[in-house]
Structures are given as C-alpha cells and as structure tokens.
Amino acid sequence: MAVNAKTLNETEFFYGHKACAGCGGSLAVRIALKVLGENAVAVLPAGCMSAVGFNFPQLCFGNNAIISTFAGTASMLTGVQAGLRAQGITDFHAVGFAGDGGTADIGLQALSGAIDRNDDILYICYDNEAYMNTGIQKSSLTPFGARTTTTPAGKNIHGNLRPKKNMFEIVAAHGIPYAATASVGYINDFMRKVEKAKSIKGTKYIHILAPCPTGWGIKTDETIEIAKEVVDCGLWYLAEYENGRFTLNHRPKEFSSVKEYLKKQSRFRHLTDEDIDIIISSRDKKWLQLAES
Amino acid sequence: MKPFLRENIPTDLEEIPDAPAYEAGYLVTKNAGWRNVRPVIDPLKCTVCLNCYLHCPDGVIFRKDGRVEIDYDFCKGCGICKKICRLGAIEMEAEKNG
Amino acid sequence: MAKKFLSGNEAFAYGVRLARPQVISAYPITPQTIVVEKLSEFVEDGSLKAEFIHVESEHSALSCAMGASSVGARAFTATSSQGLLYMAECLPYAAGGRFPVVMMNANRSTALPWNIYGDQRDSISQLDSGWIQAYAENAQEALDLALMSFYIAEHKKVSTPFMANLDGFVLTHTYEVADVPTQEQADEFLPSFETENKMSLTSPKNLAFSAGPDTNTFFKYKEHIGLLNVKEAVAEAEKRFAEIFGRQYSGLTESYKTDDAEYILITLGSISGLVREVVDKLRNEGKKAGLLRLRYIRPFPNEEIADALKNAKAAAVLEKDISFGNEGTVYSNVNSALHKAGISIPTSNYIGGLGGKNISAEEIEYIFSDLTRKKSEVKFLGIGGEDSGS
Numbered sequence: 001m002a003v004n005a006k007t008l009n010e011t012e013f014f015y016g017h018k019a020c021a022g023c024g025g026s027l028a029v030r031i032a033l034k035v036l037g038e039n040a041v042a043v044l045p046a047g048c049m050s051a052v053g054f055n056f057p058q059l060c061f062g063n064n065a066i067i068s069t070f071a072g073t074a075s076m077l078t079g080v081q082a083g084l085r086a087q088g089i090t091d092f093h094a095v096g097f098a099g100d101g102g103t104a105d106i107g108l109q110a111l112s113g114a115i116d117r118n119d120d121i122l123y124i125c126y127d128n129e130a131y132m133n134t135g136i137q138k139s140s141l142t143p144f145g146a147r148t149t150t151t152p153a154g155k156n157i158h159g160n161l162r163p164k165k166n167m168f169e170i171v172a173a174h175g176i177p178y179a180a181t182a183s184v185g186y187i188n189d190f191m192r193k194v195e196k197a198k199s200i201k202g203t204k205y206i207h208i209l210a211p212c213p214t215g216w217g218i219k220t221d222e223t224i225e226i227a228k229e230v231v232d233c234g235l236w237y238l239a240e241y242e243n244g245r246f247t248l249n250h251r252p253k254e255f256s257s258v259k260e261y262l263k264k265q266s267r268f269r270h271l272t273d274e275d276i277d278i279i280i281s282s283r284d285k286k287w288l289q290l291a292e293s
Numbered sequence: 294m295k296p297f298l299r300e301n302i303p304t305d306l307e308e309i310p311d312a313p314a315y316e317a318g319y320l321v322t323k324n325a326g327w328r329n330v331r332p333v334i335d336p337l338k339c340t341v342c343l344n345c346y347l348h349c350p351d352g353v354i355f356r357k358d359g360r361v362e363i364d365y366d367f368c369k370g371c372g373i374c375k376k377i378c379r380l381g382a383i384e385m386e387a388e389k390n391g
Numbered sequence: 392m393a394k395k396f397l398s399g400n401e402a403f404a405y406g407v408r409l410a411r412p413q414v415i416s417a418y419p420i421t422p423q424t425i426v427v428e429k430l431s432e433f434v435e436d437g438s439l440k441a442e443f444i445h446v447e448s449e450h451s452a453l454s455c456a457m458g459a460s461s462v463g464a465r466a467f468t469a470t471s472s473q474g475l476l477y478m479a480e481c482l483p484y485a486a487g488g489r490f491p492v493v494m495m496n497a498n499r500s501t502a503l504p505w506n507i508y509g510d511q512r513d514s515i516s517q518l519d520s521g522w523i524q525a526y527a528e529n530a531q532e533a534l535d536l537a538l539m540s541f542y543i544a545e546h547k548k549v550s551t552p553f554m555a556n557l558d559g560f561v562l563t564h565t566y567e568v569a570d571v572p573t574q575e576q577a578d579e580f581l582p583s584f585e586t587e588n589k590m591s592l593t594s595p596k597n598l599a600f601s602a603g604p605d606t607n608t609f610f611k612y613k614e615h616i617g618l619l620n621v622k623e624a625v626a627e628a629e630k631r632f633a634e635i636f637g638r639q640y641s642g643l644t645e646s647y648k649t650d651d652a653e654y655i656l657i658t659l660g661s662i663s664g665l666v667r668e669v670v671d672k673l674r675n676e677g678k679k680a681g682l683l684r685l686r687y688i689r690p691f692p693n694e695e696i697a698d699a700l701k702n703a704k705a706a707a708v709l710e711k712d713i714s715f716g717n718e719g720t721v722y723s724n725v726n727s728a729l730h731k732a733g734i735s736i737p738t739s740n741y742i743g744g745l746g747g748k749n750i751s752a753e754e755i756e757y758i759f760s761d762l763t764r765k766k767s768e769v770k771f772l773g774i775g776g777e778d779s780g781s
Contacts, residue, residue, distance in 0.1 A: 079458020
C-alpha cells in the first residue's frame, strides 16, 4: 500500500530547525526522512538545510546526518554507503539532500560519478531555483526571467536570461536505475517516489521543486499552492525514469494560467507580456516533446 | 528518534566533543519566538484528515488521542496549515506579544 | 617476512594492503598511479578485501574517504601535486572532522610551468591543513610508514588524518629490496579501527556541524592538541613496530652524526641518503658534519631540532620548496624552533630539486662549506653567482 498521511512514520526526524517559515526545502527533507525511517544516513552539503539544521549544540536531525563539502554530497554518500557495506551493514538508506546550486552547478561532477558507479544512494535535489542560503543568487536551475540578486531586473535586462537546466534528463541520460521529478505541491506523489526509490538498489535521483518564500517573493503560507500551480500551469512536470523508460505521472487536461503563476511572485513581477510569451512558448515546446516521447 | 529539548548546553572546553560529532537531535532552543500569529485548531471542525500534518515544513503538527495538536514550542506560524485545510478548521490568531 | 624488489609506490601499496583498509578511493595522477593500480590488483586477486571506488576526481577521492571514515570504516586514498591541490578543500575538512584517513602523496612539482617530477611544494603548501605530514626516505620506510600511519592516525589521542609523502620518481619509481611483513605480523601490530566519531545505526549522531564563535576555538584547540599528541603516538607505534618486526625508527627526526657535529644539514625525504654519504666523506676529511632528517614536519619536531643543534656552530636547511617572497617553509619552521629554544647560530637555506632537478653530492658538499659563513641567506642551488654552488 502506498504510504500516505495515515500510514507515514509518525516520528519527526528533522525538527527544531531554523529554516525560514514556510520553507519548501525543509518540508521535502522532513517528508523524505519520514518515508526512509530511522536508518537513513543523511548527507547534506553546505547550503540552506545544513545551515538551518546543524548549529552546535542545536542539532536538528534525529537520524544520522553529516554536512559534506558543497561539491561533495554525492562523493561523501559514496563513502558512507561503501564504508557501511564494508562493515557488513546493509539495512541503511544513504540519502543526500542538496539544493539546486549544490546539485546542478558545483556538485554535478560528483553526482555524475556516483551515478556512473551505480552507488547505492538516494540523491534528492530540493530545487528552490537559486542560491538561497547566500541571499538569492542565480544558479543554473533559476528559470528564465527570474530576478535574483545577481540577475537584477532593470530597464536593459529582465532578470535571468537563460532557461532552467533539465537535471532530470541529464541524470536519466546516465542510464540511472531510477529518477523522478516531484513538487512539494504534490506531496503524496513525492512520498510514493521516495518509497519506490527506497526499494531500489543502485543510484536513485529525485528532483523536487521546493518554493522558497524568501527568494520567490511569496507569502509564507503560499508555498504549497505555488508548488502545485507550477505543475498545473505546465512549467514543471511530474515524471519518472525507470528501466530506461520515461513516464509522465500527471498530464493537466488544461494548463492553468502561466501569467497568474508568475505574477504571484515578486521575482517575476517585472516581466512584460512579451517575456511571458517566451516562457509560454518554451513550455509548449517542452510539452510537445513530452507528448512525442 | 525525534529531536527534543535538552537541559544541558555544552559550553565549556571539557563538555565540547573532540570532534564535531554529537548526539543526534539535540535541541537547546525553541522557535516559538519567531511567530506573530499562531494556528489554532477547531476540534469540532477537524476531521483528522492530517493534511496539515503532512504539509507542515516544521513537523510541529501531530496526532494525540485521536485529535490533531500543535507543538507551539517549534511552530513558526507560517500559516501553511490554515491554507491547506479544506474544512476551515484552523484559524491564525495574533500572538499577544507579537 | 619476504624480501621483494619493490618501487616506493609498490612498497607503499604492500604496506596499505597489510593495514586492511575497508574503503579505497582512487584517482590516477603521475607519479602516484602505481599505488592505486597495485591496490586494484590486490582487490582483484582477492588478497585485499576492500571497497575499491573509482572516483571521478581528487576532491571526490577525499570526500569519499571522509564519508567512509564517518561511518567508522578504515579509508585510504592517494594523490600528488595538482590532485592534492584540487582536493585542498577536503584537507582541513578531514582534519577538522577528525577523520583519520590515510593518504599517500607522491611529491611532485605544481604547475605552472607544468612538470611531473618531484619537489615538495605540493605537500608543504598544505602544511597548515591540520594533517600529520611524514616524509619517507626509501622503499622500506615507505612500506613501514604505510602500516604505521594507520596506527598513528587512528590513535585515540590523535584521530587526525595522515599524509605520507614519497618523493616523486626518485622514491616512487626507484626499485629497492624491501622486507614485506606477513599479514599475521601486521594484524598483531595494527588493531581494527575503533572510534566514537562516527554515524552508527545504534547510536545516531550529527557530524561535521557548524560551531559558532563561542565554541569554535575549543574545537580548533582540540585539533591542535590531537596533532601534538602524534609525537607520543609515533613513539608508541615505533616501539611496538620494533618488537614485532625488528626494525627501529627514531621518532619525528633521525639524527646522523649530529652529537659532535659542528655543521648540520637539515633536510627531508629521499635526498637524505646522499647527504649521509657526503657527511661520511667530510668526516673522513676530518670535518665535523652531521645530518638531521625530518621524518615528520607536522607536528613539527621543535624539541628534536633544538636538541640536535644545541652544540652546532651553524646549520642549513636543504628543501625542495620555496614560499615565494620569503624563504623555504621548513627553514622558517627550523628557525622558529631554534629561536624558541634560545639557540642563536647562523642558519642558511638552500632551495633545490625544484621540478625534479637533480641535487648532486658536490652541491651538498658546497652547502657544508658555504654554511660555515656567519651570514643567514636563502639560495637557489645552481643559480648564478659564485656563491650558488653551480
């Protein structure tokens, strides 16, 4: 039976942390650990979740957890799983939680290496679409048009000029045993994917979109609905890659308004109708591609 | 194991571990002071669907004796629970000192 | 014990096998490559039971080794030069985390200009990273050091990563006869790795956390004490080693005819063999020369240096590195040791062997004749001027 609110492990493993109110990333970490259980051994690089969870003597992980170097989430996970296995310990889940910068930028090499070796790890990227811990700077997962502190929106340039890198497909191209996208706006879908990843040997990757009220310019109580809306308007899609095949989990009958989604967030408020048209046409192009695959 | 509040705050050289490694889930401060508003659950409207529990970024909502309760020591008052509740069973009330 | 004809790299690999590491993270770089090749052969032929991880970079090599150590596994890696610099972020990380990882470094020049040959600027540039640093002279010492390094690094009072340095090519690729102890002897010498500094399923921990201004100094102080405790751990390891294997080592330094020496040359690594020959030649000529070989430079052997030099008239440091804009780093450290001990003798610094340049017996003789002058100076061997020995 699929895990749900009633069957989910009642123990909280990520508790008392200092994440901003309404933080989507902390929800992703919390839920994933509840699905994985007490034998999760978590590796988190320098970034939001380690900054808010590991300030001695305030230590907010009830399970084993360690901070890695910024680039070293996957490589430290490799060492953790190899070290445990070498001691004959097998009933553990080595899990990494890294942000978008830690995954798609500085940590990509180590992640690629771990997938190449098919190390027995679950790597979860909580994507809040910018370097939030250092104060909202652009990463390669910042979407087109978003204003960050290094892609200011002015008269000449309207925020970030580059589209979001597709980490899910990059990871899948390695021939990884399991990869998935998710959103904290569809938490049951995420739980199901973590549950599935838990049972698979080898490298697993889940990319979960996790809004950051501080960086996105939304109210703290809007995290979940905005994370749902990004899926409903087609700018993010929920999918899986398993046994060499892609599966689209959720195909909206009709997309909700991209403009409404964008205008709710101060990071996009400067966008012109022309900018929004670019975003819509790139969405349509992607969905055409998804329909063909 | 759920992290919980401890009485002892290690501050002296002797109490500090040799390596940066310490008991998991060792809490010494609360988050209650972050809050301007607090969620209050109306038990008459609540059907214990646990949607609020599922979506709480801080994990402060829990089941007890067939009811849903909130750990106000660690609730930051983000309001996600109120928004997610389909039955309108949660209201945000101003903190007296907030 | 079996006598084998081994290169420095191979000897080290044999020593590592005897230590039974549980995780080996490997990334190739000249002139270290043979160590990881050899270890992969040992894993393949079943003589070494270890998780052999083909990491995709040196940064990952050490990050992986730390991950293994953080769950209580004995971990080994090896690198050189650019690789050491690429993993530099992980060096203080491992030391601060108190992960007793052992790493062999094949000493090699650092770019630019590119050069694959041996000098010691790679490891000496990382002297402040919190690692134990030892320098082997020959293949036998390399093998023995490999085995002892785990004992010392994992010692309860130390819990600090260990960098064992072998001069690139001159030592890593030179074949010598070495005794290879039996596995039974090695097992008697080296206990299995036990630590409280780990993530365990029965007693969960949070590791590698942040420590603010209030407690940070405490952690750094303890790290410092851990390194200072190495001296005691080395003595303990070498005593035990001598009992089991019959080979004697002399702690952080090795003195050669320093007791009555008037002029002492201080150096480290493989060049010491040639210096010893020159000392013998000078002694035959009635000149009171001596050699002090630094086997460890972290922790720095302050007392040993002061003790060896207390009756000398002058001393020199010959080293294969230069801290640009100042002087050789070992020289700075030696002068500090002498100053702290109230020993005031002229000292000179000779920079040689950069990028693998040969250091000749004549140049070493020149150093012994030059250091008698009462003037402290830094000289590059072989460069211009009547005073430079070329």
